[in-house]
Amino acid sequence: MKCLIFVLFYVFLIFSYKTVNAAMSEAQLKATVRLIRNVCQPKTQATNEDIKKMHDGDWNVDHPAMCYMQCALMRNRLMAKNNTLNLEVGINLAKSRLPEARKNPSIEAMTKCKDSAKTLNDKCVAAYEISKCLYESNPTNYFLP
Numbered sequence: 001m002k003c004l005i006f007v008l009f010y011v012f013l014i015f016s017y018k019t020v021n022a023a024m025s026e027a028q029l030k031a032t033v034r035l036i037r038n039v040c041q042p043k044t045q046a047t048n049e050d051i052k053k054m055h056d057g058d059w060n061v062d063h064p065a066m067c068y069m070q071c072a073l074m075r076n077r078l079m080a081k082n083n084t085l086n087l088e089v090g091i092n093l094a095k096s097r098l099p100e101a102r103k104n105p106s107i108e109a110m111t112k113c114k115d116s117a118k119t120l121n122d123k124c125v126a127a128y129e130i131s132k133c134l135y136e137s138n139p140t141n142y143f144l145p
């Protein structure tokens with residue numbers, strides 16, 4: 001089952017990259033986000049409660065939820081080797097893939113958050129710090145899994 005999800009995910013990614021530079025619709029973004037959750041939640045054992053809390057702006061969550069964010073960011077290569085936000089990848093991704101209305105707000109939030117990862121010796125905490133910053137920079141535009 002896990003394997004099938006991975007295969008479907010990559011088929012989806014390859015397929016969507018082939019439709020060159022076509023920005024996703026809101027529905028496609030939602031589907032992509034759901035796919036990432038379906039991979040990252042079983043992998044990290046993040047609880048539904050913690051995931052919901054992060055979506056609601058309550059970042060008082062356990063370590064597995066932080067690793068869930070790390071998994072989600074890594075799916076899109078949004079973290080550099082040193083566990084900081086990879087701004088260049090993020091901006092390219094936003095420009096080429098996000099729905100039009102989300103492009104600029106997302107680029108702005110990522111630019112504000114480029115140095116938000118502080119706990120660089122724990123990739124999960126670093127991902128949590130980045131995600132929390134992205135949320136707090138623009139709660140209404142937040143769409144991470």
Ligand SMILES: *[C@@H]1O[C@H](CO)[C@@H](O)[C@H](O)[C@H]1NC(C)=O
Nearest residue numbers: 080081082083084085086120
């Ligand atoms: C992390 O790596 C990026 C490039 O890969 C670099 O620009 C940045 O300065 C590094 N940050 C830290 C805190 O080491």
